[in-house]
Amino acid sequence: MAEHANVYPLRREPEREPQREREPQPEPRPRERQAQERQAQERQAQERQAQEPLWRDVLGRRLRVLRQEQQETLSETASRAGISPQYLSEIERGRKEPSSEMIAALAGALGTTLIDLTEHVASDLRRQMSLAPRASRTRPGHIGPGRTRRPGRTWPGDVLALAA
Numbered sequence: 001m002a003e004h005a006n007v008y009p010l011r012r013e014p015e016r017e018p019q020r021e022r023e024p025q026p027e028p029r030p031r032e033r034q035a036q037e038r039q040a041q042e043r044q045a046q047e048r049q050a051q052e053p054l055w056r057d058v059l060g061r062r063l064r065v066l067r068q069e070q071q072e073t074l075s076e077t078a079s080r081a082g083i084s085p086q087y088l089s090e091i092e093r094g095r096k097e098p099s100s101e102m103i104a105a106l107a108g109a110l111g112t113t114l115i116d117l118t119e120h121v122a123s124d125l126r127r128q129m130s131l132a133p134r135a136s137r138t139r140p141g142h143i144g145p146g147r148t149r150r151p152g153r154t155w156p157g158d159v160l161a162l163a164a
Contacts, residue, residue: 053128057094059103059121064092066110066117080109 067077074085074092081088082105090096091106098106100114107117 053125054094055121055125056091056097058124058128059098059117060092060094062117062121062124063088063106063110066112067092070110077106077109081105 067074074088078085078088081102083102087096088106091098091102103117104114107114110117
C-alpha cells in the first residue's frame with residue numbers, strides 16, 4: 001500500500017510582474033562636468049572676494065603659515081595640540097571655527113601666544129580689508145549714500161541710552 005498525500009499551499013503568492021530593464025541615464029561627459037564644477041568654484045571664489053573675509057578663514061591661513069614656517073606636518077602639530085590632523089586641516093582651510101580653548105592649544109603647539117596669534121590675524125584682516133573693493137566693506141544694515149534716516153528708527157551700530 002503506497003502512501004499518497006496531496007499538498008496544498010496555505011497562501012498563494014501574487015504573481016510577479018517581469019522586471020523591466022531600466023533605460024540607461026546619459027551621464028554628463030567628463031569635460032562638461034569638469035567645466036560646470038570649475039564655473040561653480042569660480043563663482044564661489046568671486047563671492048568670497050566680494051565679501052568681508054571671515055575670521056576663521058584668516059585664522060586658518062595664519063595657522064598654516066606658522067606651521068609651515070616651522071616645517072611641521074599636520075600630524076605633528078595636531079598631536080601636540082591634542083586634536084586630530086583632519087580637524088586641524090579643516091581649521092586651516094576655514095571649514096571649521098575652533099573654540100577659544102582650541103585656538104589657545106594650537107597657538108601653544110606652534111610656539112606662540114594667543115595674544116600674538118590674535119594680533120597677527122587682526123593685522124591680516126586689516127590688510128585684506130584695505131585691499132577689498134569699497135562696496136564690500138559696508139556692514140549689513142549700513143545706510144548707503146543718499147538715504148536718510150527716519151526719526152525713531154534705530155540702525156545696527158547705534159548706541160542707545162535710557163533716561164530714568
